[in-house]
Amino acid sequence: MIDCSILIIDDSKSVLSALEILLQFTYKSVDTISNPNQISSYPNLKDIDIILLDMNFSAGVNSGNEGLFWLKEIKKKAPNTSIITMTAYGGVDLAVKALKEGADDFILKPWNNEKLLLTIKSAYSLRKSKAEINQLKQKENNLKQLINQKKNLIIGNSKALEQVLKLTRKVAKTNVNVLITGENGTGKELIAQELHQLSERKNEVFISVDMGSISETLFESELFGHIKGSFTDAKEDRVGKFEAANGGTLFLDEIGNLSLQMQAKLLSVIQNKEIVRVGSNKTIPVNIRLLCATNCSLNQMVSDGLFREDLLYRINTIHIEVPNLRDREDDVLTLAEFFLNKFALKYGKSGLQINNNAKEKLKTYRWPGNIRELQHTIERAVILCEEKILRPDDFILNTAASNIPNQFENMKLEEMEEMMIENALNKHNGNYTAAANELGITRQTLYNKMKK
The missing domain is CATH 1.10.8.60 (Helicase, Ruva Protein; domain 3)
Structure with a gap:
């Protein structure tokens, strides 16, 4: 017996009896009412899986308007319940009207038992599909809320911080790309999270990517995704960070660590607002709010030929400098x-x-x-x-x-970084992991900076 609840609404007692006899041995719960006015007081209407609804109830009235009225009322009270309309008058035209108002299917009187049972079976499958979709949507919303939970607060009331927060609040409501700069450890990602939380995308995902930790060989796969079999370890399709952030905010940290080749690929995606997974020819449109951060001077890198000027313009509509x-x-x-x-x-x-x-x-x-x-x-x-x-x-x-800032006086940023890296490596006898930890960067970022 199928664990499905069915409610039959018809003013003909013979119809109710015939349907009840036909369905009671197949479905776990079959109930009937002969007066549609009882719909309003029917207990737990939203928990009913399938409703069979007659379209005419008053003697001599065959327009189907009564059925359309009650169809709308049921949809208000039980939006996820599958509704099958029944009519002996009006034929297909009335059935089409009912479908437009939210009915899932229709049957004509007198019905064929076999066809009726197939129609109900299909309606029940649709009901279960709706329930599963709603559960998935709820899980998705819960996941988004979990991801977007603020793990830290922006704390402080200094004048320097207040100026940054004032600019952040002003920019947050827009969709412009923002470049966040500042030294390591100043809280650039917190500013990015604040921009997201104050934006119209706050109910969508905020995805953070450490660009310094992504190797050049995996860059496209990580950001744009790949399809199964596109390379040796591609054992299944994978969604990239751009696609995963669709509708929300994508935060690219340490963007100054990208090679010129990776910068060109990133620029193309930002300009066209679409990605192509590795191994595929299909373009996928993406709608994201892009936030980037770096502790490097991108203007100096542009002068040194290490960063594309056109990419800088794309990511730097608004610049927020986080104070030390x-x-x-x-x-x-x-x-x-x-x-x-x-x-x-x-x-x-x-x-x-x-x-x-x-x-x-x-x-x-x-x-x-x-x-x-x-x-x-x-x-x-x-x-x-x-x-x-x-x-x-x-x-x-x-x-x-x-006292390091005094040592670095009149030095370029690259020279400062070179000295700090050399000192950290000497201190830890060439141990890259220990040196990276002291510098507050990832091991991959350290490699990238040394290569640069």
């Missing part, structure tokens, strides 16, 4: 308290406080690693502390790194 933590002196202690409470909760050390001398130490430090360095410093202090009051000695600061 040393330029947000008023926010240092606010952020320190936030991280202190966060890690005290995480490691079960409630009631921790920072004394005044330690606060002064944190406030006067230059923070070359910016917010990321502050976060790691506070976490390390919380883990290692033995008392409730944290003193200056509890905070281990890299005072040598703090």
